[in-house]
Amino acid sequence: MNGDPFSAVADKHSEFVDLQGLNKPQYEAVTTTEGPVLVIAGAGSGKTRTLVYRVAHLVDKGVAPESILLLTFTRKASQEMLWRAGRLLNETCSRVVGGTFHGIANLLLRRYGSHLGFDSSFSIIDRADAEGIVNLLKSSLGLGKKEKRFPSKRVVVNMISGAVNKSMNLETLVQEQYGHLLDHLEDIEKLRRHYHDFKLDHGLMDYDDLLVNLRRLLEESPEVQQTIAGRFSYIMVDEYQDTNLIQADIVRLAANESKNVMVVGDDSQSIYSFRGADFYNIMRFPKDFGDTRVIKLEENYRSTQPILSLTNNIIENAAEKYTKTLFTSIEGDWLPKLFGGRDELEEASFIVQTIKKLIQQGVEPANIAVLFRSSFHSYKLEIELTADRIEYEKRGGLKLTESAHMKDMIAFFRVLTNPQDTLSWNRILLQLEKVGPATAQKISNTIAGADDVLYTLQNYRAKTTWKEAFDRLVLLYEKLLGAEQKPGMLFEIALHYYQPIFERLYSDDYPKRQKDLDQLKGIMEGYEELQSFIDDTALDPPEQVNAEESCMDRLVLSTIHSAKGLEFDAVFVMGLADGRFPHASASYGEQWEEERRLLYVAATRARKYLYLTYPRQLMTPDRQFRRTGMSPFLSEMSGGLFERINGTGAGGYGQREQISLEEALPVRKKKTKKLQMEDFSVGCKVRHPFFGTGTVKKTSKGRSLDIYFDRHGLKTLHLDYAKLTIL
DNA sequence: TGCGGGAGGTTTTTT
């Protein structure tokens, strides 16, 4: 790995400390304090580094590695941290227990769940599964059929999950955040109850259940609580601002009397409130634990001063003022750039051209990142990059295991570890020809009530139209049960059965998908235990990598959320248009502020070069173009912090101008010329924002028109009130 | 029941 600050100083603690500017008292406090420690650290200040120091120091001083618990949000982060600690100690710290909250919860529940009466053979379901269940329930409860405004399954899942994570009841949450859905409150509550029962009946646990049940386990079983607290004498948590109330409880309950808990976080990087993260956890920490040592790290070791000035400015405009202003001693006079393209295409090609130049100047592609709010914002750019044959790696958005064919395959293995997993059975049965939702449902219901699943399947009375296919399936299940349980072997058996189905199901593009299956084979062969493979695919889905290209040094495209904690020499933040960033549905108040912090996180990823770009025109879903200004977060920024580059429209960029105040102001709504009666004639086509397209049938004396709308019939409209456009 | 075609409505972010 390039530029790793730890490698050069592996056995020289003290020199390293001076090098990175943690002063002596801070270093002492971070590494040796017994009792609770709260580290509040700004972006780029080396938060994770402090955890690494502590781990290394403790192991150095003879603390048993297996009594240290390190909690992070992504498994990658914990692996990297342990690797770094290992470098510092010139030995591996592999016996340190590190993982995600969800991963640890999974292990503990499988081990101790019986204390709460769980069966240890539960399956973990991801968000897509949860949406599938809600969909199933919606139709069986007859919800949302007639009522068009009934929330979509995704919204419902978010609501249910939000209520759990924020420890609120659903009603309060809906009132606070989904006010427009109050009419449906009763139905949503009904759905929530059924969803809960469904999971219990089928041995399924979603992400929220893992945490909730772990908390219950710690609260309700003193015996287990003591075992766990006794096992871990030191607990450390990274990115503490991303924890929710349940996770904070878990940390508190898992700590033993000595309360050797150290948490690290940054309140201005809190961007996960939609899944219940609550940055007040940081504020509350001293109260929860008592007598806490608080350490603030305000020096930034990542970015140049001009970039830092800009990012400080973003956060200064926040409604809630934060306590830190970062400073750096890294010099630089390169001002961040702001580019407004005519449309998405021009924005994309500006980015492509600039990336090419940067690469020519010697910046490694892997050190360049393009960040965006939502994963579809990069579509245009991806097309341009492909046209220019620039390789890239996309992060965020759909994961490898979320594609249909991967889920199909994994379903075979899920029913092996949990025969009651009807969700997976359903999936498998639907692959059969002449078996549709109704039949699949019927069969999986029978399975759900059965003691011996294999026996039930063998004796199921199949209809002649699909009997043959069904028999093949039963045979497969028999074979899988009888086979040696090595995951690699199971894969071979399942693929042999699935291949023809696969080619039929995805006949138009199966060669492309085939590569994913090959990759799955490789992944499965790396596992000894089927259960751990199943758990991992739900908890930590593998990234989609193309085998031949994986070792190459590639440009990174990523959602801002997935780029957290990373840094790059050059960063592009694209799609900074009004209505795109902040997200259109973000309301003023806390949601708006979270969007601002999101921009802050994005911009602080940059070490040397920062480009902010936006299109002045966006395509709406119905292929209409809509003019748009830059994001309000940009227009409220102080002048002089960035340099403006304007697209010429005819190719050739780089015409630099000093930023003018006028351009930085929000773009005013374009005034439309007021239409007169003379502009209309019988038969002319018009568009109305609500009624859609229509034809003028009659023009009366006053200022009203009779218009026949294709979808809404005849309407009489007054010219001064109706916002009509002539087509 | 299952399936194919066509229309219509939709899209945040993630462990």
Added chain:
DNA sequence: ACCTCCCGCA
């Protein structure tokens, strides 16, 4: 461009 719903037909 993608998913879902609805309809008519086998």
